Amino acid sequence: MTTEATSTDLHAFTESWLEWYRGQEARLAAPHGFLAITGLHWLDDRPQRFPDAPGAWRTGPDGVVVDLDEGEELVVDGTPVRGEHRFGVLPERGGVDAVWGDAVIEVARRGGYDIVRPRHPDAPLRTAFTGTPAYAPDPRWVVTGRYVPFDTPRPTAVGAAVEGLEHVYDAPGRVEFELEGQRLSLTAFPGHGPGRLLVLFTDATSGVTTYAANRSLALDPPAADGTVVLDFNRAANLPCAYTDLATCPLPPAENRLPVAIEAGQKIPRERGGS
Structure with a gap:
């Protein structure tokens, strides 16, 4: 292989890697990527309120439920919901993203437990990411x-x-x-x-x-x-x-x-x- 061919191959290899690297960074630092997470809240059968999400949250045999206060709203699968909303039983490693203003409230199941994990674009970890x-x-x-x-x-x-x-x-x-x-x-x-x-x-x-x-x-x-x-x-x-x-x-x-x-x-x- 000639030096010129080797140089060309190395350039293409590096460019392909850079494309991968930029994709990794873009997903991580997206407005609702992992750097936007502001809380990891574990649910049980007691209604709980969190500072970074609307409503009172609980879970049980029938899955995750949120009770939204008057004036509070989530958008789930494109549909606005108010009052009580049932997310149902979530599959392991599955979840639902509910939109709340410019934030996304991730409702998910991890390791056999239901969690709420809000993602806010103005999270300090995201805004300071370099x-x-x-x-x-x-x-x-x-x-x-x-x-x-x-x-x-x-x-x-x-x-x-x-x-x-x-x-x-x-x-x-x-x-x-x-x-x-x-x-x-x-x-x-x-x-x-x-x-x-x-x-x-x-x-x-x-x-x-x-x-x-x-x-x-x-x-x-x-x-x-x-x-x-x-x-x-x-x-x-x-x-x-x-x-x-x-x-x-x-x-x-x-x-x-x-x-x-x-x-x-x-x-x-x-x-x-x-």
Whole structure:
């Protein structure tokens, strides 16, 4: 390969990474993204009022209910609602966004619990956000691995950024690969989209230059022969890297890699990163 071709390939590689990085930042800092969250409220059968959301909230066997005061209104699925509104039983990791003025009130279920998580565009964490530090993209951190499906998906319980909370995922298989001369593997969870996979991991940079609790890597569907590409330049922070108001899952124990992956997003400035 000529030097000119190598330079062109590296430029295209860097531009593709920049497009990914900007997309990550845009979603995070969107008007109702994770940086806009102002509270993480856990519901039970007692009506509760919160300073950053309208109404009195409770939950029970029939799901989440809000009682709105006179003059209060939410817009749910495009329809204004007043008085009592029943959100019903929410699926795990599911939720509903109710609009309240310029805010969105996220009503969701995480780890078997119903939560209310308001998102306000003027949240200080969002308005002060200046971007996430990251390693410069480097092709050496792109490795080809092999996806090995389990005979049947394995229910895998993992901890969460919130103490005492547990998430359970049906892991469809694992990804085997070599990096830095070591044979490694990662348990994979279902990703966003048909056939896609998601791996949560830590490595020797965790707590040093990258966020201590976890990073995530989205993988395209494996090829017919099981081949899958892991581009660790796209190792991303989860929301808990920025805010304590997130319920992010932690990696399974076997996904703690013994190598230093000096690629992807680093510790956010909000957590003391530079």
